[in-house]
Amino acid sequence: MKARSTTASRTERLLGRTLGAAAAAGALAWLVTAGGQAGPPAAEQVTSARAVADEAPGYAVETFDYPQxxxxxxxxxxxxxxxxxxxxxxxxxxxxxxxxxxxxxxxxxxxxxxxxxxxxxxxxxxxxxxxxxxxxxxxxxxxxxxxxxxxxxxxxxxxxxxxxxxxxxxxxxxxxxxxx
Missing domain, CATH: 2.60.20.30 (Gamma-B Crystallin; domain 1)
Known part of the structure; x- marks a missing residue:
């Protein structure tokens, strides 16, 4: 009987940890999708992304010019x-x-x-x-x-x-x- 109760308690602890991690991940996902106050509103995020994209370097275009x-x-x-x-x-x-x-x-x-x-x-x-x-x-x-x-x-x-x-x-x- 002791062996069975030890195995059961290990399983319960593992199950408890897994459920706790899942609950934490779910809460974090809810905050991100619900637009929690952790960052700027969604409209500002899109504007910021566009501004960064506009500042990025352009595409490399091969001109076939001889180097040096x-x-x-x-x-x-x-x-x-x-x-x-x-x-x-x-x-x-x-x-x-x-x-x-x-x-x-x-x-x-x-x-x-x-x-x-x-x-x-x-x-x-x-x-x-x-x-x-x-x-x-x-x-x-x-x-x-x-x-x-x-x-x-x-x-x-x-x-x-x-x-x-x-x-x-x-x-x-x-x-x-x-x-x-």
Whole structure:
């Protein structure tokens, strides 16, 4: 009998605690939904929420602008404008499979190419040649008021711009597109 009464008293205590906790939670819920005087009226709460929402930062919108383009223009004289991030300016290093653009003004400008496709708008003056990595590369250039395009196969060197022009005019590289 003693074992039974001990088990019964434990069960009663557990039941009592559970009911007490439930009653407290119910009272708290009633206060919140009944609009107890613990906070401002519901209309003021909505107004406050709107004010905070209006002050929140806006959505991030990708503009595809090249990061730190102003610094690169000042330091290297290369105007990097917009791109998809798959063609990025790199420090030239032999044997790295970089896209190399040869310019009479900037000498050699190198780009790291990743992904299946890529694009970059930029301005590199007096371009005369290109060495492509494992990507077919299309170059758009301007000379005077004309636009010229060059298709360069993957893993090749090709004369473009000033070297390919019968008059030897300086060409501005304005866009690079790559594909595997």
């Amino acid at each position: 383009a102003d610094e690169i223009l000042q330091e290297q004289g290369i105007a990097l404008k917009r791109g998809d991030g798959h063609i990025t300016l790199a420090t030239c290093a032999t044997g790295t499979g970089q896209l190399e653009i040869y310019s009479r003004v900037n000498q050699k400008v190198c780009f790291r190419v990743t992904g299946a496709t890529g694009w970059l708008t930029l301005e590199v003056a007096s371009v005369y040649g290109v060495q492509t990595p494992g990507y077919a590369t299309d170059l758009d250039m301007t000379v005077d008021a004309e636009e010229k395009s060059y298709e360069v196969p993957a893993n090749s060197w090709q004369a473009v711009g000033q070297s390919a022009d019968p008059e030897g005019r300086p060409h501005m590289l304005v866009e690079i597109r790559t594909s595997k």
